[in-house]
Amino acid sequence: MAAPYGAPPPPSAPAAAAVTAPVAVVSPQFCAPYVVPLTVTKKAISLSDGDFTVTDANGAVVLRVKGAIFSVRHRRVLLDAAGQPILSMQEKVFSMHHRWEVFRGDSTSSSDLLFTAKKSSIIQLRTELDVFLASNSAEQACDFKIKGSYFERSCAFYLGSSNTMIAQVSTKEDLFCALIMFWSLPNV
DSSP states (O other): OOOGGGSOOOTTSOOOOOOSSOOOSSOGGGOOSSOOOEEEEEOSSOSSSOOEEEEOTTSOEEEEEEEOSSOTTOOEEEEETTSOEEEEEEEOTTOTTOOEEEEETTOOOGGGEEEEEEESSSSOSSEEEEEEETTOTTOSSOSEEEEEETTTTEEEEEETTSSOEEEEEEEETTTEEEEEOSSOOOOO
16 A cells, blocks of 8 residues: 555644654554544445545545445454455454454454454443453553544544553544544444
8 A cells, every 4th residue: 555654744744742652553554653634434325334435635545444234243344545455343242342353454363363442331421442452362451542522523542541642533524534543443
């Protein structure tokens, strides 16, 4: 996927808060030392209710999310601009915390597990998710935390349970979300 992630920031790009060491959950090609504004658009008519397109500031397609038409697990696949699978996401059946498992490519094999995400508590007024990398099987402490509000259409990604923000999603003109992130999670 030819993307500007490895290139220096454009002159008009605002400076991003530096994280001491970049965290490449999926691949370093999706990390940038500067803010990368992306727009997520949900497909208006979709049988799967999980189809999205992610475009850059110039309107070029960067990523696509394809949902399964009939799926008990609400499976989704994240594709690059060329249509190659980057990761697949599926909801775990019978999970009290609405746990999602995320795998490398189009796999669902436990050997390709990248991370899991689950609601921090069963009852929530604001969305809060705990993300555990595959290597963190004990899940004593989360590797990332996502906090947000469905009504405000915004959220932030934090390193562990700290206050170190590593990515942010915010509202733009009520129709689109400006994404600053290095990986994507489905709506939970």
